[in-house]
Amino acid sequence: MKKISYASCAVVLVLSLVVPIVADTIRLKDGSVIRGQVIDFKDQQFTILIGAGAKGRRSRTSIFVEDIESIEFDSATTAAAASLANEDMSSSSPEPVSQPPRSSPEPDTTTTGPRTTGSQPSSGSSPTFFTIKVSVYAKQCAVPFKSAETCAMNGWTNSGLVVRKGQRLRITSSGRVSLGGGRFATPAGVTTAPDNEKLLRTEATGGLIAVVGDDNDDFIFIGTRRDFVAQRDGVLFFGINEGNLNDNTGTYDVVIEAEAGGSPR
Template sequence: MSRSNLLSRIILSVVIIMLAGIVASADTIKLKDGTILKGKVVSYGQRKFTIVVYIGGNSSQYVIPVEDVESVEFEAGEAGGVQKSAAEPQPQVQPAAVNPPVAEAVPETRPVREREPVAKPPAGEDESSGSVIAEKTVSVAAGADWTSTDIRVQRGQKVVINAVGEVDLGDNQRTGPEGINSNDTRKLLPNRPTGALIAVVGDDNDDFIFIGASTEFVAPHNGILFLSVNEGNLKDNNGAFVARVKVLSPR
């Protein structure tokens, strides 16, 4: 074989390898229940997407079954961005006319929402002050009154919550867990953004706590931790936030 032919084959092989290594870096995954996750898809295997979502200086990893995905939008990325199972091809994700996933069962019923609550400010302690004694990812439906985390906290324990996603509040208004500036005289925290993620500990008090996209606070009571959105009219809401909840032991 001539040296020119050998050189041509080497160049062709390099080009093929480079083209094969170019993959898509995930930008947006939209779930069938309306939840929108924006981050980077790092792998796909066993019919599940793994996406890393960055919140400020922190990152959270979520594993999403392909059956729950309505669509995936990618942006051009560098080679090696997404790792795939060698035995499994890239799925063709298309919108499907199916019912949304059933929300988690709520073992305890939260009383009817009331106006003029008392807000509790978040505590600014470092997460390293205690060991993790409970951790869970919860889907918080925007149209539900309260969503139970099924986590029972004790007074004095520190709770760390990070949330992502986007919900529809009706009237052409969409928001992330941080909320938006919108007039709503019926929302539970009147001085906090409309549609923001909020919490309460127990079912016998109105000490509502603003969560937003990321918050730490010390549990003021013993009881189940509930999550909801800060809006007075929930009937026209769609979608859900994805909240990662950690409970730390007191120092």
């Protein structure tokens, strides 16, 4: 496996020879920032076009997903993001140290209605969406962390997507996980399984939930499908609506369709 120092050196060399003209922002875990055009994801590596070389040719570099903290798609690269829509992208990067707290919020007293948050996009031109696939782990990592363990740090799986306030997201999910004690759940959750410690007390136990940002308690119940508009900027995390995640096993398969480009609404 390549070390991040090698990737960083390669990127610095490329950047010294060309002038960036695109604005996807790739932040590496060593603090480096790359600005280019994300064009592919394969074998756990992102391929990024950088600058505008001689005769219109552009340099490219590949970065391992485990070395990336986050990727922010800029509105100037709508076409590039759209080209990712049919790629088989899979994120299995480890979560950053800073994670949303698994504290119990106040009971959700909102009335049941359509699963839509925020305003809807205007009825003008149809928005373009790009796709990211994520495996959401049902089990919370033990402390200290065991390298062979398949789990979510602090109970949250980092999607790797940095969303903008006003950005529309369409999320679908599938799969089946064990909640321990002979109980199983799908992303829709189990309404007959009581749990006073789950984050969303009025929603089904074991269901798929999400949150934007690692300092936010505004948890969102996703279930098998939900469309919503982000109410703030931040990294998108996924989790399981259950109080005890230590005896869980399995994953949910999540597909994120994120609106590309455009100005925040």
